[in-house]
Amino acid sequence: EIVLTQSPGTLSLSPGERATLSCRASQSISSSYLAWYQQKPGQAPRLLIYGASSRATGIPDRFSGSGSGTDFTLTISRLEPEDFAVYYCQQYGSSPTGFTFGPGTKVDIK
Amino acid sequence: EVQLVESGGGLVQPGGSLRLSCAASGFTVSRYWMSWVRQAPGKGLEWVANIKQDGSEKYYVDSVKGRFTISRDNAKSSLFLQMNSLRADDTAVYYCARLRGYLDCWGHGTLVTVSS
Numbered sequence: 704e705i706v707l708t709q710s711p712g713t714l715s716l717s718p719g720e721r722a723t724l725s726c727r728a729s730q731s732i733s734s735s736y737l738a739w740y741q742q743k744p745g746q747a748p749r750l751l752i753y754g755a756s757s758r759a760t761g762i763p764d765r766f767s768g769s770g771s772g773t774d775f776t777l778t779i780s781r782l783e784p785e786d787f788a789v790y791y792c793q794q795y796g797s798s799p800t801g802f803t804f805g806p807g808t809k810v811d812i813k
Numbered sequence: 814e815v816q817l818v819e820s821g822g823g824l825v826q827p828g829g830s831l832r833l834s835c836a837a838s839g840f841t842v843s844r845y846w847m848s849w850v851r852q853a854p855g856k857g858l859e860w861v862a863n864i865k866q867d868g869s870e871k872y873y874v875d876s877v878k879g880r881f882t883i884s885r886d887n888a889k890s891s892l893f894l895q896m897n898s899l900r901a902d903d904t905a906v907y908y909c910a911r912l913r914g915y916l917d918c919w920g921h922g923t924l925v926t927v928s929s
Contacts, residue, residue, distance in 0.1 A: 738915035747919040795914040
């Protein structure tokens, strides 16, 4: 099973700042089958990025994903007030037999 | 509009059973794999089960194998999760989601609480 580690656990930033979130896999993820989700309190997760770097429908271009192999990054170029949330990465290289999520990174207001 | 709506959650005693439902609309359910994902209070996301378009393949996380059963009724655009022998650590919000490797559409979730 591929284990995902996200860092930092919490990121404290101000609106307008740049956020860089890391997701590291215990082994190489085939074909960059890595997705990112945003979750706000009391809400379901929302897909942001799939295939490591493709934005989902309706996602603003301030969100971008990069990386390959075992190291992936989600970047929010300029934080908007609505971006303060928890972000999860997910690997789906083994889908549909199963997949795993990272533990999440909380982006909160400094 | 693509929409998933879960129902069936509630309070159940340890060892009890519960059946969750997920009603889909806005897309042709029979064309997609579907998933259940859960989130314990204050914790992260955990994949629970996947089911193929025609129901012929099903996969489960080890912790629910033999206790949970995923199923679907494409004619009714519905997904189900039968949960038996429930334990306290099954307490969570359960989400159904459309699976494309990644999960591109999620329901709002239904809370299952296992407690005496």
